[in-house]
Amino acid sequence: MATALAKAADAGTSVEYSARIEHVSKSFAGPAGQQLVLDDITLDVAPGEFVTLLGASGCGKSTLLNLVAGLDRPTAGDITTDGRPALMFQEHALFPWLTAGKNIELALKLRGTPKAERRGRAEELLALVRLQGAYGKRVHELSGGMRQRVALARALAQDSRLLLMDEPFAALDAITRDVLHDELTRIWRETGLSVLFVTHNVREAVRLAERVVLLSSRPGRVAREWRVDIPQPRRIEDAAVAELSREITEELRGEIRRHGQH
Amino acid sequence: MASTDTPAVKDGNDLAGLEAGLDALETVQTSRTPFRTTFTQKIVPPVTAVVLVLLVWQALVSFNIVDDPSKLPSPGDVWGEVEDAWLQGTLLDYIWTSVSRGLLGFLMALAIGTPLGLLVARVRFVRAAIGPILSGLQSLPSVAWVPPAVIWLGLNNSMMYAVILLGAVPSIANGLVSGVDQVPPLFLRAGRTMGATGLRGTWHIVMPAALPGYLAGLKQGWAFSWRSLMAAEIIASSPELGVGLGQLLENGRNTSSMSMVFLAILLILVVGIAIDLLIFSPLERRVLRSRGLLVKS
Numbered sequence: 081m082a083t084a085l086a087k088a089a090d091a092g093t094s095v096e097y098s099a100r101i102e103h104v105s106k107s108f109a110g111p112a113g114q115q116l117v118l119d120d121i122t123l124d125v126a127p128g129e130f131v132t133l134l135g136a137s138g139c140g141k142s143t144l145l146n147l148v149a150g151l152d153r154p155t156a157g158d159i160t161t162d163g164r165p166a167l168m169f170q171e172h173a174l175f176p177w178l179t180a181g182k183n184i185e186l187a188l189k190l191r192g193t194p195k196a197e198r199r200g201r202a203e204e205l206l207a208l209v210r211l212q213g214a215y216g217k218r219v220h221e222l223s224g225g226m227r228q229r230v231a232l233a234r235a236l237a238q239d240s241r242l243l244l245m246d247e248p249f250a251a252l253d254a255i256t257r258d259v260l261h262d263e264l265t266r267i268w269r270e271t272g273l274s275v276l277f278v279t280h281n282v283r284e285a286v287r288l289a290e291r292v293v294l295l296s297s298r299p300g301r302v303a304r305e306w307r308v309d310i311p312q313p314r315r316i317e318d319a320a321v322a323e324l325s326r327e328i329t330e331e332l333r334g335e336i337r338r339h340g341q342h
Numbered sequence: 343m344a345s346t347d348t349p350a351v352k353d354g355n356d357l358a359g360l361e362a363g364l365d366a367l368e369t370v371q372t373s374r375t376p377f378r379t380t381f382t383q384k385i386v387p388p389v390t391a392v393v394l395v396l397l398v399w400q401a402l403v404s405f406n407i408v409d410d411p412s413k414l415p416s417p418g419d420v421w422g423e424v425e426d427a428w429l430q431g432t433l434l435d436y437i438w439t440s441v442s443r444g445l446l447g448f449l450m451a452l453a454i455g456t457p458l459g460l461l462v463a464r465v466r467f468v469r470a471a472i473g474p475i476l477s478g479l480q481s482l483p484s485v486a487w488v489p490p491a492v493i494w495l496g497l498n499n500s501m502m503y504a505v506i507l508l509g510a511v512p513s514i515a516n517g518l519v520s521g522v523d524q525v526p527p528l529f530l531r532a533g534r535t536m537g538a539t540g541l542r543g544t545w546h547i548v549m550p551a552a553l554p555g556y557l558a559g560l561k562q563g564w565a566f567s568w569r570s571l572m573a574a575e576i577i578a579s580s581p582e583l584g585v586g587l588g589q590l591l592e593n594g595r596n597t598s599s600m601s602m603v604f605l606a607i608l609l610i611l612v613v614g615i616a617i618d619l620l621i622f623s624p625l626e627r628r629v630l631r632s633r634g635l636l637v638k639s
Contacts, residue, residue, distance in 0.1 A: 167531075169528060173528050173532040176633040177550040219634070226368070259360055
């Protein structure tokens with residue numbers, strides 16, 4: 081029943097999954113008694129796999145991400161992850177009292193990186209997100225896209241095997257979002273991380289993922305899964321991306337329509 | 343699909359260039375305000391106000407609108423009082439006696455109020471138990487503590503410090519509590535996913551995030567310290583205590599020297615403002631500016 085965060089790490093190095101979600105349900109106390117938000121979700125994320133969770137409002141995708149991140153406990157079922165996952169939010173969540181570089185160094189410090197190595201590692205991570213020279217910048221001096229890249233660098237600083245992303249690009253303008261998609265794909269391929277990415281944007285899901293998982297709403301259940309075999313690097317305007325997106329959108333609309341029928 | 347190696351590399355270079363372009367376009371340039379603007383907008387208005395008050399004051403005396411010097415001394419008389427005190431070498435003594443007491447008392451209030459505020463903010467039971475009392479104490483005039491403090495501790499410095507503490511600790515603790523309450527939950531969640539929980543979370547996330555509210559509390563705490571001290575000094579004068587600004591005021595009243603009373607009031611005011619301008623305002627501005635919270639008007 082309990083979330084066993086460290087279980088996989090203790091078991092040894094050979095894990096065949098980065099996150100294993102087994103029969104997880106979650107309910108919250110609502111005005112009409114207990115309200116079921118997630119219903120019997122079972123989902124694995126393989127090492128190095130990029131999975132997007134797709135769903136309309138009320139599918140509990142953020143709730144599920146919180147459970148995987150260990151910020152909350154499931155009502156039933158088990159979640160096992162390979163070490164503590166890193167989490168990126170829709171808002172950058174950078175600390176305004178620290179510079180970009182020091183934000184990254186704080187993550188390194190909390191992870192136990194020795195003081196002498198932190199500065200160099202932070203510079204490396206900033207270079208990875210192509211923000212050399214932003215080390216001393218304050219958060220308010222950075223643009224929205226730059227903030228999310230620093231947030232990504234900070235998440236990477238946690239050196240987790242699994243990166244959870246909760247609609248991280250939803251608040252950005254289309255051009256910036258497009259660039260960050262390319263950036264994320266590049267970094268994912270360079271680092272070999274597993275990514276569990278939550279979004280309500282079908283094209284974004286198809287653009288990024290190896291596997292798209294569609295959740296139904298109220299309560300959230302796994303409705304369907306698609307494997308995306310379009311080779312990377314993809315573009316959001318590729319015909320193949322558009323075609324699969326159309327198919328998934330139809331399915332998603334069907335899911336939404338069911339809620340208007342009674 | 344035509345994803346051979348060459349387009350991918352080209353793609354990568356394109357991306358770097360594109361990104362650099364976006365960054366350059368979206369970065370806001372900020373500049374410091376030139377001194378001239380600061381001078382005309384920040385310095386000239388208050389100086390004008392002070393000069394006007396002095397003119398009206400002088401006019402009241404010169405045109406015999408108030409012609410009893412025991413009610414209203416002229417600005418010149420008060421200035422004479424300042425000169426006398428300066429020449430006798432007592433002016434700085436008066437100020438230092440009160441300021442040293444006030445600052446020491448404030449530092450003690452800081453040492454007590456900070457952990458107390460953290461406890462109230464972070465421990466639910468403690469908050470329910472003493473939170474309302476703490477905010478209620480803020481509205482109790484600290485002069486009310488002078489009589490019991492004199493009875494408990496006698497006429498000495500400890501009694502002064504006790505009054506300062508009772509006045510300033512609630513302000514400092516309450517400032518910290520409201521600072522902690524205003525910490526965006528997102529920061530706490532971000533901190534927790536990074537492993538900042540418990541004391542590490544308090545030190546690395548909660549305290550720095552609550553700093554603006556805490557500073558506001560400190561500022562108010564100083565104002566309360568200074569006020570409480572003046573109340574204590576006026577009520578409890580004794581030869582062993584030395585002459586601070588409060589006693590100076592009381593001495594002026596006893597000797598019916600209105601210019602001494604004015605001198606004392608002015609010094610109390612000036613010291614209060616000076617500490618705020620020299621210590622708290624720069625500190626607050628620095629913290630707010632570094633977080634991009636200081637909006638230029």
